[in-house]
Amino acid sequence: MVKSEIFEMKLLIKKAIVVVTSVGMLLSATGCGQTSTDTGEFEPKLSTDTECQIRVAGSYSNFESLESEFERFYEYYPNVTLNYVYMDDYDNTIVSALKGDEAPDIYVTASWMLDEERMAPLFDNAEVLSDPSLNIDLDCIRKGARWTTDNGDVIMLPIFTRSYGMLVNMDIFEKNNLNIPENYAELMDVCAKLQEAGYDTPIMGANGTTVSGMYYAFAFPLFCDEVIKDKDGGESLNTMDKSAGELMRTSLSKLNEFVELGYLNPQVCSEEIADDYDAVIMRFFQGDVPMMLGSGDMVSGTSKRESKSEAFLDNPFKYKFYIVPLGEDGGYFLDAVNLFFSVNKNSSNLDMTNEFIRFLTREKELGNMATIKRLITPTNDFSLDEVYASLDGFPEERSFSYQETGLSDGVNKEFRAAAYKVANGTMTVDEAIAAYGTLWEE
Numbered sequence: 001m002v003k004s005e006i007f008e009m010k011l012l013i014k015k016a017i018v019v020v021t022s023v024g025m026l027l028s029a030t031g032c033g034q035t036s037t038d039t040g041e042f043e044p045k046l047s048t049d050t051e052c053q054i055r056v057a058g059s060y061s062n063f064e065s066l067e068s069e070f071e072r073f074y075e076y077y078p079n080v081t082l083n084y085v086y087m088d089d090y091d092n093t094i095v096s097a098l099k100g101d102e103a104p105d106i107y108v109t110a111s112w113m114l115d116e117e118r119m120a121p122l123f124d125n126a127e128v129l130s131d132p133s134l135n136i137d138l139d140c141i142r143k144g145a146r147w148t149t150d151n152g153d154v155i156m157l158p159i160f161t162r163s164y165g166m167l168v169n170m171d172i173f174e175k176n177n178l179n180i181p182e183n184y185a186e187l188m189d190v191c192a193k194l195q196e197a198g199y200d201t202p203i204m205g206a207n208g209t210t211v212s213g214m215y216y217a218f219a220f221p222l223f224c225d226e227v228i229k230d231k232d233g234g235e236s237l238n239t240m241d242k243s244a245g246e247l248m249r250t251s252l253s254k255l256n257e258f259v260e261l262g263y264l265n266p267q268v269c270s271e272e273i274a275d276d277y278d279a280v281i282m283r284f285f286q287g288d289v290p291m292m293l294g295s296g297d298m299v300s301g302t303s304k305r306e307s308k309s310e311a312f313l314d315n316p317f318k319y320k321f322y323i324v325p326l327g328e329d330g331g332y333f334l335d336a337v338n339l340f341f342s343v344n345k346n347s348s349n350l351d352m353t354n355e356f357i358r359f360l361t362r363e364k365e366l367g368n369m370a371t372i373k374r375l376i377t378p379t380n381d382f383s384l385d386e387v388y389a390s391l392d393g394f395p396e397e398r399s400f401s402y403q404e405t406g407l408s409d410g411v412n413k414e415f416r417a418a419a420y421k422v423a424n425g426t427m428t429v430d431e432a433i434a435a436y437g438t439l440w441e442e
Contacts, residue, residue: 042359044076045135051079052349054356056341057097057104059090065372072368073359080352095121098344105347106357109156109340111147115409123155127343127350129357130154136358140366144335144401145378156340157361158378160370162296163334163391164217165324166203171317172290180390183325184254191263194290200265203258204283205293206276207269208420211412213276214269214293215419218258218324219251221332223415224405225398226250234406240414245436248415252422252429254326259423266424277301285309287317293324297338299387300374322390333391333399337378413440 056066063084070082085104087093094107098121109126113119129136130153138146138154145158168180176197181187194202205214226247227233236244258264273279276294281301284292286309299321306312323331341360347353359365363377367384370377374385382392417439421427432439 042076042362044355045358046077046351046355048077049079050077050352052352053081053083054106054347054349054353055083055085055102055104056106057085057087057090057094058108059087061086065369068372069360069365069369072365073356076359077352077355080356082356095119098122098125103344103346105344105349105353106341107344109342111337111340112409122342123149125344125346126155127345127347127354128153128155129157129343129354129361134354134358136354136361138361140361140363141378142335142380144399144404145337147337147340147403156342157357158337158340159366160337160339160373160375161378162300162336162338162376163323164211164221164295164336165293165322165331166205166217167284167292167294167299167302167319168322169284169287169290169292169317169319171287172199180322181325183330184328187325188263191258191261195262199288199290201262201268201289203264203291203293204269204273204289205264206273206280207266207424208276209413209416210276211416212280212295212298213416213420214264215255215423216416217293217295218264219255219326219419220412220415221323221334222254222326223248223251224334224400224402224407225327225332227405227407228400234411237411237414238406238408240410240437242434242436245418245433248418248433248436249429251326251415252418252432255419256422256429259425264423278305281305282309284319285312287311287315296321296376302387303374319387320390321387323394327398330395330398333394335399335401338375410440417441 066084073082074080087097090108095118097103098107107122109122113122130138130148141158142161145161146154147156147158148154173180176193178190178193179186181190191202203214205217206212207214210216227237230247233244233247237247259266273283277298278301280292280294280298282305283289285305302319306316323333325331341357343350343353343357363379363381366379367377367381371384374387376382376388376391377384382388414436418427418432418436421439422429422432427435
């Protein structure tokens with residue numbers, strides 16, 4: 001295992017970086033949450049008569065998938081009460097809440113918090129979930145979604161993950177006798193045929209610089225692959241070395257080609273899609289967009305919005321999520337975690353809190369949560385939601401976590417700005433490369 005210090009911080013937290021060959025998408029034969037000697041069923045370790053209350057704090061206004069797990073946990077511990085507490089302005093209030101008299105037993109954490117000194121108490125007070133005595137099956141977690149401290153401890157449990165790609169209208173492809181493209185040449189060919197069939201803009205998305213915008217989903221994973229293959233590239237990019245901008249050439253050039261051919265039209269996208277979430281989904285549900293770019297966060301909103309779209313209700317269609325096949329051999333699965341749970345080691349009900357985490361850290365439970373939220377499970381079982389079925393068995397040589405790139409948030413922003421400027425014609429590819437380090441405007 002190779003580790004890379006991406007963030008420098010008080011706690012010396014860093015991410016567990018796994019070389020590409022070890023970020024396999026397949027589980028061992030025994031499966032997640034299951035050993036060769038058991039059936040994978042949860043077995044309570046504490047007295048089932050235990051009475052206590054456990055509080056979970058987070059920033060979701062509602063957390064239906066977690067509440068579903070509360071109900072399932074009550075089947076084993078009927079006298080335990082679990083409550084989810086929504087905290088307004090969570091990022092600025094969770095630290096003080098953790099120090100208060102009614103501190104949460106479990107609280108939401110995120111990767112960006114590791115880079116913030118003010119968030120240090122969240123990790124200072126976090127239980128070590130990898131402690132063997134807790135018997136939590138962390139092998140259940142996909143390797144690309146695992147994060148550890150400098151000494152290998154796990155204090156953040158990934159609950160939801162996401163990737164970046166495109167929603168595909170399967171009915172359009174079937175109607176036009178087209179196969180889902182598996183590499184760059186096939187993607188170009190499919191777009192050309194779709195245009196001939198009357199779909200003027202085969203690919204759409206939000207024309208912006210966010211991580212849910214179309215440029216991030218379209219080209220950033222390819223850029224990451226280029227960085228990983230260049231041993232010194234990440235370091236020079238992080239220091240904003242102007243010459244490092246050359247690493248953006250392949251991805252920016254392909255993006256530019258799609259715009260020039262009209263396969264992707266930023267102006268049309270701006271006119272018809274107002275934001276990178278609700279508007280993207282509702283435009284896709286009009287039923288005339290073959291491929292809609294976005295993140296797993298955008299995909300998560302589709303289920304609830306099907307009933308809000310009159311066009312979709314009148315003419316429903318099948319859709320699935322695919323990685324954009326921008327490479328010569330295919331696309332790149334960029335694995336990212338968007339929500340973790342950490343346990344308050346000072347909890348007055350620590351044993352039962354850890355027991356709930358042990359219950360949750362199983363393929364069945366994490367899969368249930370992800371399915372309800374329509375996000376990607378942190379385990380390897382993508383079969384639970386047909387929308388993400390294409391990720392099952394994705395080639396491990398083209399699968400990696402964002403952490404593995406070693407890139408800072410500054411590089412991320414520079415790329416997004418470069419892609420936006422190139423696609424919208426305010427810079428050429430050469431100009432964007434030459435301007436690396438000065439592209440992002442707050």
